[in-house]
Amino acid sequence: MDNDSSYFGRGPGLQSGMSTAAATPQRPGSPNESVGRNPFGDGVESQASHRSGNNGNPFQSPSGSRPASSFDASSALGNRYDGGQRYFHSRRVRKGEVEKPWTKNADPKEKWVTILPILGIVIGLGISGFLVWDGLRSVVKHNYCLELEENWSNGINPSIWQKEVQVNGFGNGEFEMTTPGDGNVFVQDGKLIIKATLQDDSLMQKxxxxxLLKEGTCTSNLPEYCIAATNTTAGNSSIVPPVLSGRINSRKGAAIxxxxxxxxxxxxxGDWLWPAIWMMPVDSAYGPWPQSGEIDIVEARGNNYTYPQGGNNIISSALHWGPNPANDAWWRTNVKRPALHTTYSAGFNTFGLEWSQKYLFTYVNSRLLQVMYVNFDTPMWTRGNFPVADSNGTRIDDIWGKTGRYNTPFDQxxxxxxxxxxxxxNGWFEDNTNGKPWLNGSPNARKDFWLAKDSWFPTWTxxxxxxxxxxxxxxxxGDEDL
Incomplete structure (x- = not known):
């Protein structure tokens, strides 16, 4: 008997009712050679082929097949396949029967399959290295001299710092009055504190x-910036600034x-608080704002993260520049940066600026964490793409071209x-956003804000x-003279 007959047969003994001839493999030339013939040539025929008349197709599933797991233990021991049905015949390829063309002599060209990728990697690394080297070589390395180191150990030095005192919002329609005393700007525990507090309510009731001109404390010469009144008889009653706060600058003692x-x-x-760390020109060499520029290192809002424009979880940096307020091109140089899983009111951060005649950038905590980057590779007038005339038909001329410097007005x-x-x-807080209680165009904006204090004051944590x-x-x- 063929060695495979024990695997495909019934095992020891034959079931009754089946002749020995039925279990005997057919030999070539026998009358049944064309029926149920095993194509594998190993002398074993599928009995299912004989029964079903499948013309010798060894891959056709027998009609009575069922999984081996359905056999009982006794059947499994004595008969591996129900009815002698053949499910699958496996032929292993014996060692040496399959050719291995890769073991023969390789084509000489095949070595380039390895060489070319390696060569490409080496060339790529070389180009990358050159670009890095060229970039570092082209960066201008500046020498810096210390202008100011302030840690408030001696309080607020009046030879360096000046408190700005006004009542009319510094041109932005702000609601605070900045004060000259120590109630809103003071040093505590080694830190400068600029704090917002509520105005005396009685000043709004009558x-x-x-x-401030009469008091001699106003830091502006313009009466509208120094005088404010509550008028309860006017059709749209006005009130004095409803909040007290502070503003301090280094114009007297430190400028670069x-x-x-x-x-x-x-x-x-806290809702509707507006902190800022920024810079203004010592002399308005090119004209009134924004002709002489403004550098905002950081601005933010005290509102929480739900505020659409960004609350205390987002800061922004910007440059203000243009021929007039209507054509301030700040939006071309304005970038926001969110805090990472925290807020900027949760702890201290270092807000920085690096500025040269070739570039200006701001950053948070590290010079690598840049917020805004402006490359002065194009004249600012060209970058602004300003119109040739304003809304009333007045011609707008290039006010910076005469200097010949691309970074004008940021060259003072x-x-x-x-x-x-x-x-x-001024639009820093957009109308109809997050329950904002006033409208920017309303003559009653201050009063509307004050009347809503029960909604915003509790947020001032x-x-x-x-x-x-x-x-x-x-x-x-030496380059600072350019």
Whole structure:
């Protein structure tokens, strides 16, 4: 018997009713050779083929097949297949029966299959290395000299810092009055505190006037910035600023033209608070704002993360520049950066600026974590794409082209400003957003804000900006004169 007959047969003994001839494999030339013949040529025929008349198809499933797991134990021991039916025949390829062309002599060209990828990697690394080297070589390395190191150990030095005192919102329609005393700007535990507090409610309930010119404390010469009144008899009654806050600048003692600035600060938390760390030109060499420029290192809002424009979880940096306020191109140089799984009011961060005649960028905590980058490779007038005339038909001329410098107006000395504003009507807080209680175009904006204090004042969990350190370096390698 063929060696495979024990695997495909019934095992020891034959079931009754089946002749020995039925279990005997057919031999070539026998009358049944064309029926149920095993194509594998191993002498074993499928009995199912004989029964079903499948013309010898060994791959056709027998009609009575069922899984081996359905056999009982006794059947499994004595008969591996029910009825002698054959399910599958496996032929293993014996060692040496299959050719292995890859073991023969390889084509000489095949070596390039390995060489070319390696060569490509080497060339790519070489090009990358050159680009890195060329980039580092082309970066201008500046020398910096310390201009200011302020840690408030001696309080607020009046030879460096000046408190700005006004009542009319600094041109932004802000709702705070900045004060000259120590109630809103002071040093505590080694940190500068700029804090927003509520105005005396009685000043809003009856007619009265705040006149900082008369008091001699106003830091502006314009009466509209120094005088405010509550008028309860007017059709649209006006009120004095409903909030007190502070603003401080370094114009008297520290200003730079190119260099670095770093301010380590914790920003406030509370609806409609507006902290800012920014710079303005010492002299308006090219004209009134924004012709002479403005550098906003960081601005934010005290609202929480649900505020659509970004609350205290987002900061923004911007440059303001243009021929007039209607054509301020700040939107071309404005970038936001969210905090990572936290807020900027949860702890201290270092907000920085690096500025040269070739570039200007801002960053948070590390110079690698850039917020805004502006490359002065194109004249700012060209970059702005300003119209040839304003809305009333007045011609708009290039006010910076005469300098021949691409970075004008950011080629003059700027000083630092730290302040905490509240509200405003310039659009920093958009109308009809997150329950904003006033409209920017309303003459009653201040009053509407004040009347809604029961909704926003409870959110003032930390209505202050805290500054632990201010560092300023000026560029001192000769290029600052360019």
């Amino acid at each position: 007619d009265n006037t705040i006149d 033209k190119y260099g670095r600035v770093e301010v380590t600060a914790k920003l406030p938390a 000395k700027f000083y630092l400003i730290l302040n905490l504003a509240v509200g405003g009507t 930390s209505p202050q900006m805290e500054v632990s350190k201010v560092m300023m370096w000026r560029q001192c390698d």
